[in-house]
Amino acid sequence: MxxxxxxxxxxxxxxxxxxxxxxxxxxxxxxxxxxxxxxxxxxxxxxxxxxxxxxxxxxxxxxxxxxxxxxxxxxxxxxxxxxxxxxxxxxxxxxxxxxxxxxxxxxxxxxxxxxxxxxxxxxxxxxxxxxxxxxxxxxxxxxxxxxxxxxxxxxxxxxxxxxxxxxxxxxxxVEAYRVHTDGHATATADELAKFLEHHGPQSKAALYLSISMYTGFRVSDLAVLGPQHRKNDEFRLRLFKNRNRTPVDIIIPLHPILKAVLDQHEVSGLVYLRTEFGKPFSVKGLGNRISDWFRQAGLPHLTSHSVRKGLATDQAHNEATDNMLEAMFGWKDAKTSKIYTRNAERARLARAAVAKINWDGIGQKLLGYGEAE
Known part of the structure; x- marks a missing residue:
C-alpha cells in the first residue's frame, strides 16, 4: 500500500x-x-x-x-x-x-x-x-x-x-501475483568486492561475509554457527528454519578460502560472530548489524539473503546441478523420487557444490592478498 x-x-x-x-x-x-x-x-x-x-x-x-x-x-x-x-x-x-x-x-x-x-x-x-x-x-x-x-x-x-x-x-x-523474487536483491561479485574494500579483510564484517559467501547460511543459522559445528573440514548442523516441523540436517565441506579465513580470525566461545561484548548475537540483532554493514559500504539495497541468492546464482552459472543446490542449501522442493537418493548423496553433492563456488576470484580479498586476479 x-x-x-x-x-x-x-x-x-x-x-x-x-x-x-x-x-x-x-x-x-x-x-x-x-x-x-x-x-x-x-x-x-x-x-x-x-x-x-x-x-x-x-x-x-x-x-x-x-x-x-x-x-x-x-x-x-x-x-x-x-x-x-x-x-x-x-x-x-x-x-x-x-x-x-x-x-x-x-x-x-x-x-x-x-x-x-x-x-x-x-x-x-x-x-x-x-x-x-x-x-x-x-x-x-x-x-x-x-x-x-x-x-x-x-x-x-x-x-x-x-x-x-x-x-x-x-x-x-484468488490468483497470486507469483512474482519471481522474494523481495531481496541478488548480490553480485562486484558489490561484494566493494563491501570488502570498505570493511577490510580482517574485520568482523569480512568474517561474516566469508561464511555467508561460501555456505549460504541464513541469518538464523549464522547467529549460532560456531566451532562446535565444524567437524574436520566440514560444517554439520541442523538448519534453524523448520527445525521443529521438517528438520533438515546438512553437511557442507569448507571451501579452501573459507577455511583459510577462519584460521586468520581469533575464535573463542561457541559462535563465530559475536558482539563487541563477546556475546552471541540474537537473530534480529545480527540481521540489524549485517544491514548496518551493507549501508556503511554504500550497499543499502543488499541483505544477507542477497548473498545467499548470489551464491546460488554463482554456482548455477558454474554448472551446479539442481541436486547439488538442494544438498548445499537444504532445499526440499524435489519430487518424491529424489527423497530416496538425497540422504545418501547429500554430502557428496554438497562437496561438489562447494567446488563450484567461484565469486569471480574476489575471495582472495578475504585473505588480504590484494586485488583479485
Whole structure:
C-alpha cells in the first residue's frame, strides 16, 4: 500500500535524506508512522490511529479500534482459530510472528473508503472472494507483500475444527501475483568486492561475509554457527528454519578460502560472530548489524539473503546441478523420487557444490592478498 492510496499521510524528508511519515488531520500532526510505508507495521499503525479519529469523509462518528470481544464466526474469530491450530503452532516462532503481523494488519483495515468497519468484524457468511481480492490488491505496488497476504489468507481459511474445515477456502480462488523474487536483491561479485574494500579483510564484517559467501547460511543459522559445528573440514548442523516441523540436517565441506579465513580470525566461545561484548548475537540483532554493514559500504539495497541468492546464482552459472543446490542449501522442493537418493548423496553433492563456488576470484580479498586476479 502506498501513500497515494492513504489519505492524511504527510511526507517529510530529514536533513539526512530519510523519508519520514506522519498522520496529519485537519492541519494537526497526530503521530509519526513507521519508516517503511509498504510494510505491514505501517498499515497496522496507520489504521490503529486512523480508527481512533473522526475523519471525513469516511465517518461522522469517532471510530474505536478493535474491541476485546471476538464475534463468533467473524473473520477475526477465524484468525484466532488459526493462530491456536496445530498448523500455526508448528511454525517456527519467527514465522509465527511474521504471519501474525500480516494477519493483524489485514484485520484492522476498513472494508472500503465508504465503509469503515474493520475486516476483523465481517461475518464469515458475508465474506467473499471479492474481499480477498481487495486485501491482496491493496498491496499491488509491492507484489511480494501482496502474495504474502494471500498466502496467510489461504492458511487462515484452511483452518479445521474437530477435523473438519470450518468454512470453504475462498482464498484459493484468488490468483497470486507469483512474482519471481522474494523481495531481496541478488548480490553480485562486484558489490561484494566493494563491501570488502570498505570493511577490510580482517574485520568482523569480512568474517561474516566469508561464511555467508561460501555456505549460504541464513541469518538464523549464522547467529549460532560456531566451532562446535565444524567437524574436520566440514560444517554439520541442523538448519534453524523448520527445525521443529521438517528438520533438515546438512553437511557442507569448507571451501579452501573459507577455511583459510577462519584460521586468520581469533575464535573463542561457541559462535563465530559475536558482539563487541563477546556475546552471541540474537537473530534480529545480527540481521540489524549485517544491514548496518551493507549501508556503511554504500550497499543499502543488499541483505544477507542477497548473498545467499548470489551464491546460488554463482554456482548455477558454474554448472551446479539442481541436486547439488538442494544438498548445499537444504532445499526440499524435489519430487518424491529424489527423497530416496538425497540422504545418501547429500554430502557428496554438497562437496561438489562447494567446488563450484567461484565469486569471480574476489575471495582472495578475504585473505588480504590484494586485488583479485
Amino acid at each position: 502506498t501513500n497515494i492510496e492513504l489519505p492524511y499521510v504527510e511526507k517529510n524528508k530529514s536533513r539526512h535524506g530519510t523519508m519520514r511519515y506522519y498522520l496529519r488531520v485537519d492541519g494537526k500532526r497526530i503521530c509519526r508512522l513507521p519508516d517503511d510505508i509498504n510494510s505491514e507495521e505501517f498499515a497496522r499503525k496507520y489504521w490503529e490511529e486512523r480508527n481512533k479519529l473522526t475523519v471525513a469523509p469516511l465517518t461522522d462518528v469517532e471510530k474505536p479500534g478493535l474491541t476485546t470481544i471476538v464475534k463468533p464466526y467473524s473473520f477475526r474469530w477465524l484468525c484466532v482459530q488459526y493462530q491456536t491450530s496445530d498448523a500455526f503452532l508448528r511454525l517456527d516462532s519467527t514465522t509465527q510472528a511474521k504471519r501474525r503481523g500480516v494477519i493483524e494488519g489485514m484485520m484492522l483495515e476498513p472494508l472500503s473508503e465508504n465503509d469503515t468497519r474493520p475486516f476483523a468484524d465481517i461475518p464469515l457468511s458475508k465474506m467473499t472472494v471479492s474481499h480477498i481480492e481487495v486485501l491482496k490488491t491493496r498491496k499491488r505496488d509491492t507484489p511480494f507483500a501482496a502474495d504474502e497476504r494471500l498466502k496467510a489468507l489461504r492458511q487462515v481459511f484452511d483452518t479445521k475444527k474437530d477435523g473438519k474445515q470450518i468454512v470453504p477456502n475462498i482464498a484459493k480462488g
